Amino acid sequence: xxxxxxxFVLSSTTLxxxxxVDYSSHVTTLDSTLESLYxxxxxxxxxxxxxxxxxxxxxxxxxxxxxxxxxxxxxDASFITPDGYIERAGTWLVENGFHEVExxxxxxxxxxxxxxxxxxxxxxxxxxxxPFMRGINSIQLLHDGHRWWIVNIYWQQETEDHPIPEAYxxxx
Numbered sequence: 218x219x220x221x222x223x224x225f226v227l228s229s230t231t232l233x234x235x236x237x238v239d240y241s242s243h244v245t246t247l248d249s250t251l252e253s254l255y256x257x258x259x260x261x262x263x264x265x266x267x268x269x270x271x272x273x274x275x276x277x278x279x280x281x282x283x284x285x286x287x288x289x290x291x292x293d294a295s296f297i298t299p300d301g302y303i304e305r306a307g308t309w310l311v312e313n314g315f316h317e318v319e320x321x322x323x324x325x326x327x328x329x330x331x332x333x334x335x336x337x338x339x340x341x342x343x344x345x346x347x348p349f350m351r352g353i354n355s356i357q358l359l360h361d362g363h364r365w366w367i368v369n370i371y372w373q374q375e376t377e378d379h380p381i382p383e384a385y386x387x388x389x
Contacts, residue, residue, distance in 0.1 A: 240273045244364040247324065247331055250274060251356070254367065255317050258306075261342060262314030268303050275299045276359060276366040284373045294371070316340040318348075321387050329360040336385045351375040353385055 243253040257271045281302045284294045321336040333356040338348035352374040359366045375381050
């Protein structure tokens, strides 16, 4: 009897481990892919993020490329993988709360590639009335015939020296 119980537990564990979440609906269109990108990194303080979905959005060789001013005043870019982003920002996002909201999008497509300039505002909580940060994500995507893959996200935060141009802000 002990052997039967052990085999049942072992087979149940194996079955559960093999079940994967179907994220395919998140990448069928450009809209669904970008909406999933923004929603997966967003959440209230203490709210876990779905890092498996985050990883699913990206091509295997994808890069996330934040830009920033260096100590000597020059602008530079850092190149990180999706897992590197999770390592660098994951805990901070959960501990502080973070909502990134797209406020404007400019899209160019050709064949199976797309380039999106996506203007965002960042909030610590959905209840915040003013963003603590804004910027532009330059997102490159590839459609492989079945789904969209994020190939790169290259971004810059708005600064006093570099305000977001009117062309990339919502029309009121």
